[in-house]
Amino acid sequence: MTVLTPEMQAAAVDLPCPTCDTADSARALVAQKLDCRDLRNALGSFATGVTVITARTTDGEAIGLTISSFNSVSLEPPLILWSLSVNSPKLEAFRNASHYAVNVLAADQQWLSDRFAGRSNDRFADLTYRSGLGDAPLLEGCCAWFECANDTQHAGGDHIIFLGHVERFAQGEAQSPLIFHNGRYRTLAP
Numbered sequence: 001m002t003v004l005t006p007e008m009q010a011a012a013v014d015l016p017c018p019t020c021d022t023a024d025s026a027r028a029l030v031a032q033k034l035d036c037r038d039l040r041n042a043l044g045s046f047a048t049g050v051t052v053i054t055a056r057t058t059d060g061e062a063i064g065l066t067i068s069s070f071n072s073v074s075l076e077p078p079l080i081l082w083s084l085s086v087n088s089p090k091l092e093a094f095r096n097a098s099h100y101a102v103n104v105l106a107a108d109q110q111w112l113s114d115r116f117a118g119r120s121n122d123r124f125a126d127l128t129y130r131s132g133l134g135d136a137p138l139l140e141g142c143c144a145w146f147e148c149a150n151d152t153q154h155a156g157g158d159h160i161i162f163l164g165h166v167e168r169f170a171q172g173e174a175q176s177p178l179i180f181h182n183g184r185y186r187t188l189a190p
Contacts, residue, residue, distance in 0.1 A: 047181040050105045052116045053082060054129075054137040055097035055150075062124045062137050063093050066117035068180050069159075070102055078166035080146055083159040091160060095153060099134025100164065102146040106174030107187040109141060113178060133167055143174045 054064040065084070073079040080102060084091055094100065105113055116123050129137040133147040148164030155161075179186040 041182075047179050047186065050113050050178040050180050050185070051082070052103040052105060052112060052139060053084075053094070053100055054103060054139070055094055055100040056135045056137075057093045058096055060135070061093075063090055063097075064116045064123055064137065065090060065094075066113045070104075073163065078169075079151075079163060080148060080166060081161055081163050083156060083161045085159055087158070094150075094162065095160070097134065097136070097150050099132070099136050099167075100148055100150055100162070101132045101136035101138055102148065102164075103139040103142045104144040104146075105178040106141055106143050106172070107176040107178050108174070109139075109178055110185050112139060113185070141174060142172045143177050144171050145169060 048068040049070065051067050051070045052064050053067050053070075054062065057063055065088070067082050067084070069081075069083040071081050073081050082102065084094060088094075124137065127137075128140045130140075132138045132145070133149075136147060138145050138147070146164075146166050147168040148166050150162065151165045152163040153160050154163065176188050179188065
């Protein structure tokens, strides 16, 4: 799930939901007595951390996206998951990458979340980062990094679920994570 900034959400409030407002999916929601916008709002009541997933394309281009769908799965073996819309222009690049990195953003990195959630093609311009496994970019100043082999992908409705095998990880010096809840960025109280 790509995190929308408050400005992006405000602009999208009156727009139809591209997933639910089609004839087939709207019928399915009516049959289930679900309202897409209400469902999205209810899902937004679950606070999530904010991450930037980074990788290298097969051509060597650095790619990255803001994602809030990151979760731990297993300690033995060490597995994580995240998901990406089947409509994402970066889907095939992530599907074909050998590795990707999960950069867990710190409370003072909202600007990074906004940058990687935006439409700019040069998201890495003027950024300082290190190269991780598979040459995946590791962004500076994060709370944590998880470097993962791109193990398995599963269809999950209108998303693809990426299951990654953690091959290396590190905790940063930043203690407080960036959080997203009810359509807004949040931070933990001291």
